[in-house]
Amino acid sequence: MHSLILLLLAVIALILQTTVVNFIAVNGVKPDLVMFFIIIFGFLRNAGEGAFWGFSAGLLEDLFVGNYIGLNAISKLTAGYLAGLAGSKFYRENRLIAAVVTLLASIAGLVVYYLLLLYLNIFIPFFYAFLRVILPVSIYTACLVPLLYKRFAVFETRRGFYDL
Amino acid sequence: MKRLFFLSILIVFVLVSIRFTSPEKAIPVKENLKDVFLPVQIGLASLGRQVYEWVSAPVLFYRTARHSRELEQEVAELESRITQLTEVKLENERLSRLLGYSQSAAGQYEFITASVVGRDLGSWFGTVTLNKGTNSGIKKDMAVLTPDGLVGRIMFVSDYTSEVLLITDPRSGVSTLIQESRTPGIVEGIAGDSGLVRMIHLPSDALVDEGQTVVTSGLGSIFPKSIPVGRVIAIRRESAGLFKSAELRPFADLNRLEEVLVIKRVLP
Numbered sequence: 242m243h244s245l246i247l248l249l250l251a252v253i254a255l256i257l258q259t260t261v262v263n264f265i266a267v268n269g270v271k272p273d274l275v276m277f278f279i280i281i282f283g284f285l286r287n288a289g290e291g292a293f294w295g296f297s298a299g300l301l302e303d304l305f306v307g308n309y310i311g312l313n314a315i316s317k318l319t320a321g322y323l324a325g326l327a328g329s330k331f332y333r334e335n336r337l338i339a340a341v342v343t344l345l346a347s348i349a350g351l352v353v354y355y356l357l358l359l360y361l362n363i364f365i366p367f368f369y370a371f372l373r374v375i376l377p378v379s380i381y382t383a384c385l386v387p388l389l390y391k392r393f394a395v396f397e398t399r400r401g402f403y404d405l
Numbered sequence: 406m407k408r409l410f411f412l413s414i415l416i417v418f419v420l421v422s423i424r425f426t427s428p429e430k431a432i433p434v435k436e437n438l439k440d441v442f443l444p445v446q447i448g449l450a451s452l453g454r455q456v457y458e459w460v461s462a463p464v465l466f467y468r469t470a471r472h473s474r475e476l477e478q479e480v481a482e483l484e485s486r487i488t489q490l491t492e493v494k495l496e497n498e499r500l501s502r503l504l505g506y507s508q509s510a511a512g513q514y515e516f517i518t519a520s521v522v523g524r525d526l527g528s529w530f531g532t533v534t535l536n537k538g539t540n541s542g543i544k545k546d547m548a549v550l551t552p553d554g555l556v557g558r559i560m561f562v563s564d565y566t567s568e569v570l571l572i573t574d575p576r577s578g579v580s581t582l583i584q585e586s587r588t589p590g591i592v593e594g595i596a597g598d599s600g601l602v603r604m605i606h607l608p609s610d611a612l613v614d615e616g617q618t619v620v621t622s623g624l625g626s627i628f629p630k631s632i633p634v635g636r637v638i639a640i641r642r643e644s645a646g647l648f649k650s651a652e653l654r655p656f657a658d659l660n661r662l663e664e665v666l667v668i669k670r671v672l673p
Contacts, residue, residue, distance in 0.1 A: 256445070258526050259523050259524060259526055263524050263660075264454065264456060266660060268600065269600040270528070270598060271528065271598060296415075302526060305526070307426075308426050308427060308428045309423050309426055309427055310423065310426040311419035311420070311422040311426075312423050313527070314419055315416065315420075354527075357423065358529065358575070360420070360423075361423065361427060363575050364575070365529075365595060365596055366595075369595045369596065369599065370596065373596055373598075373599035373601070374528050374529060374596045374598065374599065378528050378598075
């Protein structure tokens with residue numbers, strides 16, 4: 242049941258990502274909702290589950306897009322795994338820590354994405370990739386933490402899956 | 406150890422899968438799926454637009470008032486320029502007829518109008534989905550523009566939708582030239598959401614200045630000639646030293662596309 246709700250959340254995040262998120266873009270930069278969702282989830286649970294859900298949500302995203310299947314799956318697996326590792330080491334109740342972890346895990350996930358693009362012979366100079374995509378998207382995604390983290394954490398706690 | 410083995414197998418498998426599902430080897434299932442999702446996407450896109458308009462209304466109102474004053478002045482200036490240009494145009498037509506010179510003038514196209522109903526999920530690629538497809542006469546590689554400038558070209562078509570590869574996508578390349586100096590170069594995308602493109606392969610002695618206009622060159626048979634692409638905002642020297650590149654801001658607002666024009670054919 243819990244897995245079903247998570248899957249539903251991932252699908253909602255995906256649908257919002259294709260449509261509504263474009264309207265809150267600042268100078269073209271938009272947050273990555275699926276990335277946010279799996280990082281917070283990984284952070285609240287553990288590295289293994291973070292990686293598993295990162296991979297699953299990423300794969301769903303890839304199937305939705307329909308090409309380069311696996312690109313988001315690997316990128317989000319990395320982010321979810323790292324967020325899970327951080328979760329086991331840091332104090333989970335602090336929103337600031339959650340925001341910093343989101344920022345760093347998102348940067349790591351997007352760097353992996355960038356490397357996979359190189360593997361696909363899609364070349365973007367690193368200077369542009371980092372300053373125009375990786376950093377701004379990660380910062381925007383981390384900015385969602387103060388707004389949504391508490392709600393997500395409460396959802397996880399109420400169901401007794403994690404003692405916050 | 407067993408988990409590590411499993412993970413490496415998975416990653417190798419996925420790496421192969423990424424390669425084999427690149428758009429050049431498009432899967433037919435995808436097109437049909439897009440048609441199924443179309444009504445949902447249209448609904449959500451209009452909902453998003455309404456929320457955006459509602460939230461931004463006060464700011465927009467203030468800006469519009471200021472903007473309209475500026476526009477009034479501009480209109481007056483432009484009207485006088487139109488008169489001058491009409492003169493030049495008539496003269497040009499007379500001289501062309503004298504020389505027996507015929508050229509398909511820019512702007513004479515047959516269009517298909519389509520609405521943007523979806524955008525690429527991530528920030529790297531720049532693609533948008535249109536609400537029209539093969540049934541409306543859209544074909545692969547048709548050029549897409551707005552009245553402001555070039556948008557991109559059609560990458561995939563299904564019966565009721567089509568996907569546009571924007572000029573800001575890193576996979577896009579457009580043969581262009583600088584309008585003032587006629588220096589040729591290729592305009593390629595940086596990343597979908599960056600809102601910028603780069604004009605590369607400019608010889609290091611080329612006369613390029615900030616503020617210059619870049620238009621399509623008509624080479625390569627996809628994009629017709631003389632469609633405005635963007636304005637030069639910065640110039641960089643390439644590390645190899647032989648070339649320089651220019652950063653451009655596209656004329657078309659690619660992050661807020663709503664309606665676009667697909668060129669069906671160029672009128673003779």
